[in-house]
Amino acid sequence: MRMARVGVLVDERMAAKRRRYGLNVFEGYITEVLAHAGIPYRLLHSLLEWNGNDWDVMIVALDDDNPEDLERLYRWAEAGGIVIAYGGLNKLAGRLNCVCLRPMNEVYAHLPSVPSGEYPPLRAFRAIPWETPDASEIRIESSGHVSERSPHASRDVDLLQRFAVGQGTIERFSVNIPAAIVALQQGLEPVLKDGLPAADGSAALDEGILKADDGMALDWEWDRLHTETGQAYLAYPYADYWREVIIGHLLETIVNKDMTLPFIGYWPDGVKSVATISHDSDGNLDEYAWSTLELLGHHQLQSTWCMLEPGYSASVYHRIQQDGHELALHYNSLQLDNRIWDQAEFNRQLQWLQGAASSDSIRTNKNHYTRFEGWGELFRWCEEAGIVVDQTRGPSKGGNVGFLFGTCHPFFPIAWSEEDNRLYEVLEIGFLTQDMGIGLPWADDSIIAPLLARTMSVEGVAHFLFHQIHIHTKPAVVEAFNRVVREARQAGFVFWTSAQIYEWEMRRRRIRITHVDETGLALVEDGTACRDAVIWIPIHANAGKQDGEEVRFGVRCMKQVAQMSSAPREE
Known part of the structure; x- marks a missing residue:
């Protein structure tokens, strides 16, 4: 299987416009998600530096809202490319026979059950859903649903829509997942005042001392569970689950096109x-x-x-x-x-x-x-x-x-x-x-x-x-x-x-996966940076059973271990 070539578009013109007015471009955090997962990609700042023949997958984190650019992406998908977006590409809605609905600012995403496990409803903070027609000449597949404000509210909008366009696909999540990860990890806004306390008195954040948890973006009612003793705790690593959604979807989409995308294990x-x-x-x-x-x-x-x-x-x-x-x-x-x-x-x-x-x-x-x-x-x-x-x-x-x-x-x-x-x-x-x-x-x-x-x-x-x-x-x-x-x-x-932990993280990030050889092995640069780093090589779901394979991010993978240098070990 050939190694997929992945590009990430964060359009610098649109980014500059947003920052001029004090608006953030947290969509660009997708690059950190990929880097932490050890996934090879290249960052593009404009479609002017893009040659479609050089890429198999284009993650459109931020586009310039330019109809000509969006039409180029559409035509590229028709020719066999894979376009992925997280809450964007809204000017393409009509081209794909959809209607762009009003934004939703506090949501829970319900993912379908998969063999690798079942997720709870995943909290997020910005979704722009598209409504699909009852009939369309474009084949549209939907996966998952989104409910507003509560995990128990009605689930009448789609989480992921896959549009079959010519020989390729346009894959669009309604949720701005990279920005959701940032909000979960760092908050929705700077810490300038006390956070809201828990109604049950278990977490009095309003004591007049500014601290990290004043920026908590979770919900006291929906995001806590209780142990057998009645101890409340925030139960879900939502940001980590969203990372898995991004990575699992990317890998699955690639192997379904008979390509692979090796990545580096966390440990x-x-x-x-x-x-x-x-x-x-x-x-x-x-x-x-x-x-x-x-x-x-x-x-x-x-x-x-x-x-x-x-x-x-x-x-x-x-x-x-x-x-x-x-x-x-x-x-x-x-x-x-x-x-x-x-x-x-x-x-x-x-x-x-x-x-x-x-x-x-x-x-x-x-x-x-x-x-x-x-x-x-x-x-x-x-x-x-x-x-x-x-x-x-x-x-x-x-x-x-x-x-x-x-x-x-x-x-x-x-x-x-x-x-x-x-x-x-x-x-x-x-x-x-x-x-x-x-x-x-x-x-x-x-x-x-x-x-x-x-x-x-x-x-x-x-x-x-x-x-x-x-x-x-x-x-x-x-x-x-x-x-x-x-x-x-x-x-x-x-x-x-x-x-x-820091030393290991930095060493594993120095590994660069360049391609996959004819035997299925990943070839790397700086592969000696850390001994015992694991490289996972996704294989097709219908491939024959192979020794040493494991399921990672919901995708079957072969395991390859780097050698030399040293990784910290508990004595």
């Missing part, structure tokens, strides 16, 4: 998913640290220590690093502690930690109390200070634990329009919950099993936060810690530090 061969543990040094007594080091030593795992000023004694820092743990910053901007939200203060606290710990290799930050303001300034501060990982995006309350930001995957955040919607060079690794076992209003440990299961199902990172002070003073927290480690390892997770 090394033999690693199903990764767990990580971080600690915030609130209280800063050395005995808290010694108790935590003893517990970690018992379990033989390394963790990430986020240090709050004034921190520990020098001997503690020495032992932390000697035992293979990662030292990180716990930036404090709480007014209650006479600290401020300010870049100079961020830099001062980082310099304090570098001096106190005698370390120039501080690479990770998590903000104290998950303090957060605005949209992207924290990520800019991290970039300029040499911090490559942030862990701030997680729950500050017991009632919003879980997939608060719709993801358990590491991701690169996108900037607001004032910075041209660029990607920040800071990997966000959010956490699922703080210490369990403290008692109300905090979460109990009944959430461990469902959070691990959901994380494993999407091959993400199960990030649990445990404070040293609670490990030292509360036996129930130690038992919750023990349970996390025990159940995670039993499920097949390996424990890495934040820095190890």
Whole structure:
């Protein structure tokens, strides 16, 4: 099977028009979705640089709304090309015998059941559905439905429509999926005020302190489940599910045209998913640290220590690093502690930690109390200070634990329009919950099993936060810690530090898949960047059974393992 050539169009003229008026172009986040999945593609800024003969698939993330350009895409599809769009191409509606309906601003998408599993209704925030005629000379296939505001509302508009045009297809989702992923991960708008609290009193976001979860884009009623103890948790990694929808649809469409599109697995061969543990040094007594080091030593795992000023004694820092743990910053901007939200203060606290710990290799930050303001300034501060990982995006309350930001995957955040919607060079690794076992209003440990299961199902990172002070003073927290480690390892997770996750992610992104040879093997550039990277090669659904095949993103795939160099392993 020949390797499909995939292009992504983000029209720069339309992008510039939107940004001139302060509007975002989050449609461009599709490139980060593809990059994280290790899918080869090329970005186009205009159809002027497009030669249709060079491509098999064109993902139209943002078009110029130019009728001539849209007609070129239509003619190219007629000649055998595959055009994919997410809520766009609206001037083609009439050409495809459809009517463009009013936009819907809060929706749940209902996907059909597939052999690889069943999704819950998926939350999103912008859909522009098309109404199809009762009869049409164009063959139209529909898949899935969209309901407005509630997952239980009527489902009378289509999620995906496939138009058979000549020898090719135009495949259009009514939902703006890339923008939905951004909204889930980063919010619908900058954090300027408190978020809405949960009606049941379990998550009082309106306490007058701006923080990451004030930007939560989920619904208290529809997006939470309860464990057997009654513990509420945000149950669904919606952004990760949407990634799977994008990737699964792309791969299925390609193999159905007798082509393939190799991609890179999220983790090394033999690693199903990764767990990580971080600690915030609130209280800063050395005995808290010694108790935590003893517990970690018992379990033989390394963790990430986020240090709050004034921190520990020098001997503690020495032992932390000697035992293979990662030292990180716990930036404090709480007014209650006479600290401020300010870049100079961020830099001062980082310099304090570098001096106190005698370390120039501080690479990770998590903000104290998950303090957060605005949209992207924290990520800019991290970039300029040499911090490559942030862990701030997680729950500050017991009632919003879980997939608060719709993801358990590491991701690169996108900037607001004032910075041209660029990607920040800071990997966000959010956490699922703080210490369990403290008692109300905090979460109990009944959430461990469902959070691990959901994380494993999407091959993400199960990030649990445990404070040293609670490990030292509360036996129930130690038992919750023990349970996390025990159940995670039993499920097949390996424990890495934040820095190890970053290093692996960057190494695997350096691999470039160039083509597939006549034997079906993927050929790569920089393939030695990380040993044991897995390359998945999709095969047709009707192909004969082959040794070593697995289903990935709903598509049958052959497995190929890279060699040489090194990937982090849990000792």
